[in-house]
Structures are given as C-alpha cells and as structure tokens.
Amino acid sequence: MKLLKTNRRDFLKKSGQLLIGFQLFPLLNCTTKEDELHAIYNGIPERPHLGRELIDSWIRLDSEGHVTVLTGKKELGQGIRTALIQIAADELQVDINRCHIINGDTGQTANEGYTAGSNSIEGSGKAIRQAAAEAKFFLVQLASERLDVPLESLTIKDGSIYAADNRQVSYWELLDGQYYKRHITGNAPILEPAQHQYVGKPIPREDIRQLVQGKAHFVHDLSFPDMVHARVLHPPSYGAQLEELKKDKITALPGISDVLVDGNFVAVIAEREYQAVKAWEKMKVIAVWEKPSIETMPSQLFSDMRKHAQKPEVIRTDPKTISSISNAELRLKASYQKPYHMHASAGPSCALAKWTEEGLTVWSPTQGVYPLRATLSDLFSLDPEKIRCIGVPGSGCYGHNGADDVSAEAAIIAQKYPNKTIRLQWMREDEHQWEPYGSAMILDLEAGISADGYLQAMESNLWSDTHSTRPNGQAGHFVSARHLEKSIPFNKRGFSGGAYRNAIPLYIVPHYNLYLHNYEGPLRTSALRGLGAYANIFALESFIDELASLAGLDPFVFRIQNLQDPRAIAVLEELRDKTNWASRNSQENKGYGIAFSQYKNSAAYFAVLAEVELSSDKKSYTLQKLTGVIDAGQCINPDGLINQTEGGMIQSASWTMMEAVSYDENGILSRDWNSYPIISSKDIPVVEVQIINRPELPPLGAGEAAQGPVAAAIANAVFDCTGTRVRELPIKI
Amino acid sequence: MNKSIELHINGERKLLEADPEEPLLYILRNDFALKGPKFGCGLHQCGSCMVLSNGEASYTCRIPCATFEGKKIQTIEGLSQNGKTHPIQEAFFDVQAAQCGYCVNGMIIAALALIKDVPKPSEKEIKEALSKVICRCGTHSRFVDVVKKFTSTT
Ligand code: FES
Ligand code: FES
Numbered sequence: 023m024k025l026l027k028t029n030r031r032d033f034l035k036k037s038g039q040l041l042i043g044f045q046l047f048p049l050l051n052c053t054t055k056e057d058e059l060h061a062i063y064n065g066i067p068e069r070p071h072l073g074r075e076l077i078d079s080w081i082r083l084d085s086e087g088h089v090t091v092l093t094g095k096k097e098l099g100q101g102i103r104t105a106l107i108q109i110a111a112d113e114l115q116v117d118i119n120r121c122h123i124i125n126g127d128t129g130q131t132a133n134e135g136y137t138a139g140s141n142s143i144e145g146s147g148k149a150i151r152q153a154a155a156e157a158k159f160f161l162v163q164l165a166s167e168r169l170d171v172p173l174e175s176l177t178i179k180d181g182s183i184y185a186a187d188n189r190q191v192s193y194w195e196l197l198d199g200q201y202y203k204r205h206i207t208g209n210a211p212i213l214e215p216a217q218h219q220y221v222g223k224p225i226p227r228e229d230i231r232q233l234v235q236g237k238a239h240f241v242h243d244l245s246f247p248d249m250v251h252a253r254v255l256h257p258p259s260y261g262a263q264l265e266e267l268k269k270d271k272i273t274a275l276p277g278i279s280d281v282l283v284d285g286n287f288v289a290v291i292a293e294r295e296y297q298a299v300k301a302w303e304k305m306k307v308i309a310v311w312e313k314p315s316i317e318t319m320p321s322q323l324f325s326d327m328r329k330h331a332q333k334p335e336v337i338r339t340d341p342k343t344i345s346s347i348s349n350a351e352l353r354l355k356a357s358y359q360k361p362y363h364m365h366a367s368a369g370p371s372c373a374l375a376k377w378t379e380e381g382l383t384v385w386s387p388t389q390g391v392y393p394l395r396a397t398l399s400d401l402f403s404l405d406p407e408k409i410r411c412i413g414v415p416g417s418g419c420y421g422h423n424g425a426d427d428v429s430a431e432a433a434i435i436a437q438k439y440p441n442k443t444i445r446l447q448w449m450r451e452d453e454h455q456w457e458p459y460g461s462a463m464i465l466d467l468e469a470g471i472s473a474d475g476y477l478q479a480m481e482s483n484l485w486s487d488t489h490s491t492r493p494n495g496q497a498g499h500f501v502s503a504r505h506l507e508k509s510i511p512f513n514k515r516g517f518s519g520g521a522y523r524n525a526i527p528l529y530i531v532p533h534y535n536l537y538l539h540n541y542e543g544p545l546r547t548s549a550l551r552g553l554g555a556y557a558n559i560f561a562l563e564s565f566i567d568e569l570a571s572l573a574g575l576d577p578f579v580f581r582i583q584n585l586q587d588p589r590a591i592a593v594l595e596e597l598r599d600k601t602n603w604a605s606r607n608s609q610e611n612k613g614y615g616i617a618f619s620q621y622k623n624s625a626a627y628f629a630v631l632a633e634v635e636l637s638s639d640k641k642s643y644t645l646q647k648l649t650g651v652i653d654a655g656q657c658i659n660p661d662g663l664i665n666q667t668e669g670g671m672i673q674s675a676s677w678t679m680m681e682a683v684s685y686d687e688n689g690i691l692s693r694d695w696n697s698y699p700i701i702s703s704k705d706i707p708v709v710e711v712q713i714i715n716r717p718e719l720p721p722l723g724a725g726e727a728a729q730g731p732v733a734a735a736i737a738n739a740v741f742d743c744t745g746t747r748v749r750e751l752p753i754k755i
Numbered sequence: 756m757n758k759s760i761e762l763h764i765n766g767e768r769k770l771l772e773a774d775p776e777e778p779l780l781y782i783l784r785n786d787f788a789l790k791g792p793k794f795g796c797g798l799h800q801c802g803s804c805m806v807l808s809n810g811e812a813s814y815t816c817r818i819p820c821a822t823f824e825g826k827k828i829q830t831i832e833g834l835s836q837n838g839k840t841h842p843i844q845e846a847f848f849d850v851q852a853a854q855c856g857y858c859v860n861g862m863i864i865a866a867l868a869l870i871k872d873v874p875k876p877s878e879k880e881i882k883e884a885l886s887k888v889i890c891r892c893g894t895h896s897r898f899v900d901v902v903k904k905f906t907s908t909t
Contacts, residue, residue, distance in 0.1 A: 099855025099892055226851055233856035234847040234863065235840060236791020236831030243790035276774070295785055296777040299797075368795055368803060368857040368891040418855030418892045450796040661851055665897070669854050672893030695800040695889055703885035706895045 071132050077160070077204045079132055080153035081110060085194050087181065089114060089121045094134025095146045096126040096389055097229070099418040100725050101662035102146075104227045108220040108658055109147050113154035113213060115178040116193075118220055126391040126413030136390035136492065147658070147721060152206055159210035164196045215656065215717035222717060224661030241387045241414035242372045242447060249374070250279060251295040252435050252446040253302035255288040256456055257505065259313050259689030260546065264288065266310040272301050281305075282438050285507035289435050291444070302449065315687035318544040324359055327464055327485040331539035334483070337522055338536040346479030346533045350470020352572050357466045358561035359750045361682035362459040362545050366698060369417030370448040371424035371457075375432035377440040381408030386429040387416020393494045394426055398433055401497035401510070420673070422548040423457045424448055426493050430500035451693040456501055459683050460550030461487035462543060463521070465561035469531075475573035477584050479533035482525050482562075487543040489520030489553040501546070514542075520553030524730060527562055528620050529584040545685065551670070552729040555621060556677070559730025560737065560751065563617035567738045568747065577616050577738070578603060587620070589653050592714060593629040594618055597651045600712055601631050611636040613643070615738025617731040626654040626724040627714075630671070632735035633707075636743050643740060643755055645675055645707040648732060653714040654724035663724055664711045670728035671709050676701035678733040680752050760820055764789070765833025775821035780804045782820050783830060791831035791860045795889060802861035802888035806830045812868035812887070831860050834867075843867060843905055850901045854892035861888035866902045875906055 071079055071092075082090045091110045097103045103123045111118040124130055134146055158178070165183040166173045168191055177184045181193045215222070232239050257264070264286045272281045272290060277297035282289045288305065292298035318326045347353060374385040382404065388394045391411040399406040416425055432446040448456075464485040470478045491514065493499035503510040517540040525536055550556075570580035578598045582591050597603075597616065606614050613636070618629040633647040648671045657663055680699055684691040692698035733751065741747050744755055762769045762779075764787060771786060783789040783806070795803030797816045804816040807829040834841035840848075843863060853859050862885060869876055869884035876884070881902045885895065 099853070101854075224851075226848065227853075230851055230853045230856065231848050233853050233859050234831075234844040235835060236789070236860055238788075238790045239856065240790075240793075242793065243784075245785070245788070294777075294781065296774065296781040299781075366891055368801065368855070368889055369793055370795070415855070417857040420891070447794065450798060450800075665851060665854060665894070668896055669893035672895060673891070676893070694798055695796060700889065700891065701893075701895070702889070703882045703895045703899055706882075706893075706899070709896045 068130055070129060074132055074149065075205050077153045077156050077206055080150050081114070081157050083157065083193055083197060085197060085199050087120055087194050089116055091121060091123045091150055092131045093123065093125055093146045093150065094132040094392065096391075096413045097415050098389065099415070100666055101227050101659060103229060104225055105658040105662060106147060106150055108223075108225055109151050110154045112218045112220050113151050114158050114181070116181040118225065120181070127411070128391050128395045129410045129412065131391075133392040136393060151212065152208070152210070155210040155212050156204065156206050160202070160204050161193050161196055165191050168196065221656070221658050222660070222715065225659055227662070239415060240369065240372075241374065241385055241416050242369060244374055244385055244414060244445070246374070246443040249443040249445050250291050250293060250439075251298040252289055252291050252432070252444050253298045253449065254431050254446065254452070254502070255290070255302060255305045255309060256452055257286055258311050260316070262286065262311040262313045264309060265312050267305065268308055271308055272305055275301050275304065280439060282435060284434075284438075285509060286505040287434065287502050289431070289446075291435065291439055299449075313688065316544045316685060316689065317687075319687065320685060323462060323543070324464055327462070327539070327541045327543070331485050331541040334537035334539050337538055338526065338534055340533040340535060343479045343481055343533040343535040347468060347470035347481065350478045351473040352471045353469070354565070354569055354572055355466070355468040356565055356568060356747075356749060357464065358557070358564060359465075360463045360557040360560065361751060362462045362547070363550060363677050363681050364454065364459050364683055364692065364698060365420050365423040365457055365550055366700060367417040367419055367423050367453060370450055370453040371416065371428035372445070372447040373425075373429040373432040374443055374445045375429070375436035376443045377433070377436040381410070382433055382436065383410045383412065384429050384433055385412050385414050387419065387425040388413060388429055389419065389422070389425065390492070393492065394429055396495040397426070397493040397497055397500065398430065400495055401430060401500060401503055402433070402437065420551040421460070422490070422492050422550075424453050427456065427501045430493070431502045434502060434506070454693045454698060455690045456546070458491055458546045458548035460553075460556070461489060461521070461547040463554065463557040465557060467561055467565045469565070469569060471569055471573060473573070475570070475575045475580050475583060477529055477531045477569075480527065480531045481535040483537045483539065484522055484525055484554070484558070485539040485541050486517075486521040486554060487541050487547045488514060488517040489547065489549055490518035491546075491548040518553070520549065523553050523558060523622060524555035524619055525558040525562070526623065528587060528590055528623050529566070529581070530586055545683065545690070551673070552621070552726040555619075555726065556674070556729045556733060557751075559617070559619045560678070560733035563619065563731060563734030564737045564747070564749065567615065567617075567734070567741070581618060589627050590618065590620060593627045593651045593653050596712065596714060597629040597631055597649065600651065601649050603631070611638075611743060613739040613741070613743025615735045615740070615742055617734035617738060619727075619731050621723065621727040626652055626722045626727040628652045628667075628727040628731050630728065630731045630735045632732065632739040634736065634739040634743060640744070641755070643743070644705070645679065645736060647708040647710070648675065648735070649710045649712075650728060651712045651714065652724060652727060653716060654727070655719040655722040656717050657713055657715040658721055660713055660715070663713060666725055667711045667728050668709045670726065671711075671732050672701060672706055674729045674732035675707060675736065677729075678736050678751060678753055682752055758821070760824060762820065762823055762828060763826065764828045765830060773820060776819045778815060778817050779806070779820045779823050779828070780815040783815065789830045789832050793857060793860055795857070795861075800889070802865060803858055805861050805864040805888070807864060807867060810868070810871050812864050831863055834863075846901050846905045850897050850904070852894060852897035852901045854894050858888050858890040858892075858894070862890070862898045866898075866905075869902070870906060876902070878903060881906075
C-alpha cells in the first residue's frame with residue numbers, strides 16, 4: 023500500500039484525528055517547502071507530549087489510514103525506526119506501509135532521555151508495543167458494540183475488524199474523526215510471538231532507500247530560505263585564551279555578515295558557506311592565543327594515572343578475596359592498558375538554530391532532545407517551554423561526540439544573530455580535536471584458580487577518567503559554554519559508573535574485589551560506545567584466556583566450566599560448533615582467539631572468534647576473520663541486528679589494532695584521518711554473525727555487545743600465534 | 756571576484772555567478788540542492804564529497820568549481836534516470852548496505868568509477884577502490900559484498 027501524502031492543513035480540515043488531541047502547538051518555526059526533511063515527518067498535526075500514560079503519546083491513527091508512531095529515541099543509523107515500526111504494525115495488526123515514525127522532538131515526543139546504552143528496543147519498544155495493544159483493544163471494544171457481536175468472535179486484518187459473518191468495520195471508520203483520550207491500562211492483551219507478521223523478519227530499512235539515492239536525510243542536508251552559514255573558531259587547545267583577533271580583517275572579506283567574539287568564543291557568519299569557511303581559515307591564521315600546555319605527556323600518562331588517581335572507590339569487596347587468592351593452587355596477575363579513543367564520526371557535527379521573540383528552535387543530531395533542551399535552558403536561563411529541540415539524523419555518533427556541543431554553539435550564535443536560521447557545521451579538525459574521547463584506562467587483574475581450572479577469587483583495580491559528561495542539564499558540559507566571556511565552568515560532578523561496566527565477571531567467582539581509581543586525565547572524555555566495558559572486557563577476557571592456558575585447558579572448556587548462565591554457555595557452544603573449533607587450521611602462522619561477554623551483564627550475549635595471520639617476517643599480523651554469535655533475546659529485525667553487530671565488530675577491530683589519540687604539550691595532534699587513521703576496506707576482516715533468536719524472551723540491547731569481546735579475541739589470537747601476550751592497546755607486535 | 760561559470764551537472768547545463776575558487780561541493784549542495792555529496796573532511800581524505808567527473812571519481816571539497824568547467828559531472832542524484840534508480844543503488848538497498856549512511860555517497864561513486872575501468876574486479880580491487888572512502892560505522896563488509904555481487908551478476 024502506498025502512503026498518502028497529505029499536508030498538515032488538509033489533515034486538519036478533514037480532521038479525523040484519532041487518538042489525538044486537536045490543540046495545536048504554536049509552531050516556533052513554520053515548515054516550508056525547502057524544508058525537505060520535515061516534510062517526511064509531516065503526517066500529523068504537532069502537539070506537545072501529554073504524558074507517557076496516554077495511548078496517543080505513542081501511537082496515533084487518523085481517519086485516512088495512517089498510523090504514526092512517536093518515540094523519544096533517535097535514529098542513529100542503528101535501524102531503530104524500522105524496528106519500532108515493526109513492533110507497532112504487528113501489535114496493531116496493520117500493514118507496515120501504513121506506519122510513519124517521529125523520532126525525538128521536544129515539540130511532540132515523549133522524554134526518553136538519551137538514545138544510549140543499547141536500550142531503545144527494551145525501553146521504547148516496550149512502551150510502543152503496549153500502546154499499540156491498548157489502542158487495538160479499545161477499537162475492538164468499539165467494534166464489538168458496533169457489530170453487536172462478542173469481542174472474542176472478532177478477527178483483525180490490516181486494521182479492519184471482522185465478525186464471523188464477514189461484516190467488517192475498520193479502525194478508521196470506528197474512530198470517525200473523534201478524539202478519544204485513552205490511558206494505557208496494562209489490561210490489553212499482547213500478541214504471542216507466533217502471531218507476529220513483521221517482528222523477527224529482516225524488514226528492509228526504508229531510510230536506506232533515501233540514502234542510496236542521495237536524498238536529503240541528515241541534519242547537514244536541511245536548508246531554509248533564511249539560512250546563513252556559520253563556523254566557529256575553536257581555541258587551538260584546551261584552556262587557550264584569545265589575546266587578539268583583528269575583526270576588521272575578517273569583516274572585510276566578501277559575504278561576511280558578522281564576526282562574533284565573546285570571550286574565547288569566536289564565530290563567523292556568512293551568506294555563503296564557502297565564505298564562512300574562508301573566513302574561518304583566515305581567522306585561524308590571524309588569531310593570537312595564549313596557550314597553556316598540557317602537563318601530562320602521553321609517555322607519562324599511565325604512571326601519572328597510578329600516582330595521581332583519587333583514593334580508590336570500593337565497588338565490591340569480600341574479606342576472603344585476598345586470602346583465597348594467596349591460597350589458590352594457581353595464581354596470575356596481569357595489567358592491561360587502553361589509550362584514549364575517539365568517536366571520529368564520518369561527518370563533522372552540524373546543527374541549525376533560530377532565535378526569535380517566541381523562543382529558540384534547534385535542529386540537532388543529539389542523542390537526547392530533552393536533555394539538550396534542559397541544558398540549553400540552563401545555558402540561556404530560558405524557560406524550557408520556549409525551546410524546541412528537533413532531532414534530525416547526524417553522521418553515526420557511537421556515543422557523546424560533538425553533536426550537543428555544535429547544537430549549543432549554533433544556539434549561542436542564533437541568540438546573537440536572531441531571526442535567521444543559523445547553520446553551523448564543524449570542520450574536520452573541530453570534531454577530532456574537541457569531541458570528548460573515550461578515556462584511557464589501566465586494568466590490574468589478579469586471580470587464584472584451582473588446579474582443575476575453577477575460579478576461586480579475583481581482584482580488579484581500574485584506573486579511569488569519567489565515561490559520562492553528557493550535558494544533562496548543566497551548561498558547563500557544552501564545551502563552548504566554558505569559552506564565553508561569562509564562562510560557565512565545567513563541573514564534572516563525580517565520575518561515572520561507566521568506568522567499571524562489565525568489570526565484574528559473569529563467571530562464577532566465589533570471592534571478588536573491585537576498586538575503581540578515579541583519575542582526572544589531561545583530555546576531555548565522555549561516553550564512547552560501550553563506555554568502560556570495552557577495556558574491561560578486553561582485559562578480563564584476555565586474562566581468562568591466560569588463566570585457561572595456566573590451567574592447561576582449552577579456552578572454551580575453561581570458560582564454560584566457570585559459567586552458570588545457560589545463555590552464556592549457549593553462545594559459546596554455538597560458536598565452537600559453527601567454527602569447527604576442534605579442527606581449526608593449526609599452521610604456525612595462524613592464530614585463533616575467542617572471547618565472550620554479556621554486555622552490562624544484563625544485555626545481549628556475544629561470543630566471538632578471531633583469526634589472525636602472521637606475516638612471513640613475523641613483524642606484523644592481519645586480522646583475517648571474525649565470527650560472532652549473538653543472543654539478544656527476541657530478535658526484532660535479524661538483518662538489522664546482524665548489520666549493527668558486523669559494524670560493531672569492524673569498528674572494534676579498528677580501535678583495537680590501530681587507534682590511539684595522540685597529543686603533546688601543545689594540544690591534540692590527531693586532527694584528521696591521516697593523524698588518526700582508522701580501518702579501511704582494504705584491511706577489514708571477513709565478518710560473520712549468527713543469531714540465537716529467543717522470541718519468547720524480552721529483547722535485549724545489542725548495539726554495543728561486540729566492542730569488548732572483539733578486542734580480547736584479537737589479543738588472544740595474536741598470543742596464539744606469537745606466544746607473546748600483548749596487554750596494551752592498540753595491539754602491535 | 757565572481758565570474759560566470761558554466762557547469763554540466765547530471766545532464767543539464769547550469770550557469771551561475773560564483774567565486775571561481777569556491778569548491779564544487781558547496782555549489783552542488785547549496786545552489787543546486789544536491790545533498791548527496793557530503794562534507795566529511797575538506798582534505799581529500801575521506802571521499803564523502805565525491806562525484807563522477809567525466810566518469811572518474813573526483814573529490815569536490817577543495818577543487819575549485821571553475822576546474823570542472825567543460826566536464827560532465829554526475830552526482831549520486833543523477834544516477835536515477837526517468838524515475839528509475841540505478842541498478843547499483845538497488846543493489847545497495849537490497850544488501851541494506853548502510854548504517855548511518857554518511858559514507859554511502861562516496862562508496863557508490865567509488866564503486867561506479869571502479870566498474871567503469873574494471874567491469875569484473877577482483878575482491879582485492881574492490882577493497883582497494885572502496886578504501887578511498889572513510890566509513891566509521893564499520894559497514895565496509897557490506898559495501899564490498901554489494902560490489903562483488905553487483906559485478907558478478909551484471
Ligand atoms: S570531504 Fe572531500 S574528501 Fe573528505
Ligand atoms: S555507514 Fe556510517 S559512516 Fe559508513
């Protein structure tokens with residue numbers, strides 16, 4: 023079925039809005055023809071979100087046969103739109119082509135915080151399923167009255183409800199243009215997985231059709247008739263102070279509308295984008311800055327971490343741990359390291375903002391429109407009701423990259439240059455240099471095991487900077503808020519628990535200690551895909567492999583005998599069988615390594631085998647293949663799950679084999695793709711992903727499941743063929 | 756100083772007054788609303804801005820628009836003809852070769868430029884050609900796969 027395209031006014035005229043309020047939100051910004059992206063979402067009248075307990079906060083039906091799903095979660099390239107539409111279409115029992123989705127818009131959708139930690143399907147999916155079930159339940163009751171037959175005798179097909187005698191009435195006829203305010207009661211029956219038509223199937227992502235045709239899709243692609251172009255001249259390094267900028271040299275350039283200087287915040291506005299870029303280049307040359315130097319040099323970073331970390335935070339402690347380790351038959355101690363990594367999004371961050379008398383509108387690639395709104399409200403001391411944040415897809419972000427910062431900067435510029443739409447795009451070096459990195463970490467692990475290879479006790483000590491400085495209401499978390507004349511200082515407010523994510527093993531360890539040494543490092547850090555889990559799993563699963571060889575056991579055997587969770591064991595067994603582990607090629611230049619984890623010890627289970635090959639001079643290695651097995655509970659879209667897992671595997675291989683942010687006393691040196699190389703098509707391994715689907719169990723977040731295990735599997739494979747343990751990332755031999 | 760520039764884009768002759776130094780990318784995106792080519796680095800490092808220029812993959816993020824005078828420029832939007840998408844676009848869709856999709860323009864252009872010269876490329880040649888384009892989502896395996904499938908069936 024083809025979707026009907028109706029503009030907003032027609033919709034209102036014909037009314038027929040079901041399960042939706044009529045009161046319209048005064049638009050801060052009118053949609054124009056040029057606003058190509060907006061037209062895609064333009065199916066329903068806009069209305070602010072009225073509470074999670076209302077059905078129409080999640081699902082709306084109109085009289086023309088459209089279904090609109092509303093979610094506070096953002097599409098980040100993970101295919102969330104398609105997955106949530108599958109859930110809604112199934113539960114409502116309608117053709118999937120009737121369904122639209124609106125993602126993350128403070129003017130319309132629920133506040134679902136950040137789209138992070140792989141919890142969108144677990145959270146938003148559940149709410150949407152519930153709302154769809156309730157909407158249908160309500161409609162079926164109406165139909166039972168209308169057709170005068172008992173509820174149980176009715177059947178549904180694509181939104182039409184049939185009585186046994188074939189009389190029928192559709193959802194849209196039943197609603198007949200009226201608004202029904204209905205609450206989610208929790209009484210509506212939910213379909214059994216066997217009744218699903220879409221969930222569990224590899225439904226293609228329609229947005230990929232737009233992408234392959236080069237249609238406008240990203241925030242970068244938005245344009246408005248009143249749009250002007252901005253660039254920000256960021257300081258050359260953290261904490262640098264602007265001493266001089268000869269503004270007239272810039273304003274004299276063609277097309278320059280304004281040069282804004284507010285403390286150390288410098289921006290240029292131009293009619294044409296290239297004029298802004300040229301002005302930016304010139305400002306870079308003529309601006310004079312006083313630069314403090316970075317004190318902790320990369321060569322001292324890890325020793326400085328040990329020396330200057332805070333008093334350890336006790337996460338887990340058991341008085342018997344130390345004695346059990348010393349009394350164990352076999353003991354091992356090892357230390358692992360990870361450098362700073364960057365998100366390094368393919369497209370630099372970009373946002374649009376417009377400031378008028380009514381308030382501020384921001385089109386943003388943020389992972390959380392509501393947290394962004396709260397933080398902008400703090401920044402401008404402006405009532406949040408006067409701010410609207412509209413989420414528009416950005417380039418893949420994998421956590422907290424420059425998306426929020428660029429949104430705030432566009433808003434700062436818009437405030438100083440009102441009544442025009444400001445389009446601000448970062449330059450490549452802005453993104454590389456100013457995004458918050460994934461923290462460097464040290465992981466000291468010590469354990470005692472029995473002679474037959476059972477874990478007895480273990481102690482972990484972790485050193486890390488924070489893994490979350492998302493701007494959750496505190497303006498100082500926007501990097502440029504610090505640069506303003508009235509500087510809003512950054513206050514870390516403690517360190518995040520993200521540092522010890524997955525540090526606690528899923529293996530059965532009778533006695534366990536975990537200490538976290540929080541460390542204030544030299545570089546800006548925040549959430550990068552998996553947070554601390556990446557390094558923790560790298561260390562733990564390398565260590566487990568070391569323990570297995572200490573005990574003289576096969577790495578599968580050792581892991582399985584120390585695990586209890588049947589799903590954990592199942593992914594390992596599946597991997598072993600699928601890859602014919604027992605008959606692997608044992609040429610001496612080949613290495614095989616495995617690793618496993620359950621992400622967050624609560625989300626998806628993932629086991630992976632890495633195959634590496636040594637070069638003939640034994641001075642380098644190549645990653646040949648990664649085979650993964652994943653159990654993410656009920657699988658909504660198998661192809662989407664595989665796509666995301668393959669991507670996670672390749673991205674993690676890149677982090678693990680080649681990435682480290684480099685810097686010196688003058689600042690960040692990794693400023694582009696040459697100074698921060700990442701994996702390219704030439705060097706990718708073959709990747710294979712197998713799913714263990716459990717339709718009867720709740721879906722589990724999967725987007726970050728591969729990151730840690732892939733790192734350890736590569737390390738273990740390198741050990742397998744070189745006999746040398748590499749405990750430092752990136753893994754070089 | 757603006758000058759009048761004549762460009763051939765997707766089969767149409769386009770005249771405009773522009774700074775001849777202005778890189779083609781900004782003109783495509785802002786003057787002709789061709790949003791397929793993207794800014795990724797502005798440094799000839801990532802390939803997200805590529806178009807076909809006389810059939811060859813060409814960066815557009817630094818090369819002045821005037822350099823493209825007299826050349827046949829084809830952007831990803833121009834691949835679809837008479838409302839029909841190009842078979843390579845279909846192939847990318849069928850394999851669902853995208854995550855965020857920011858690099859897809861570069862990947863499609865790099866693939867087409869390769870196929871023009873080497874209609875039946877080896878896997879190594881495919882990987883080599885796609886290596887011009889940065890993908891941060893790790894979708895490479897699918898891109899290689901599409902081009903492999905596409906060139907072995909056509
Ligand atoms: S934007 Fe042109 S190569 Fe990166
Ligand atoms: S799909 Fe996101 S950069 Fe390639």
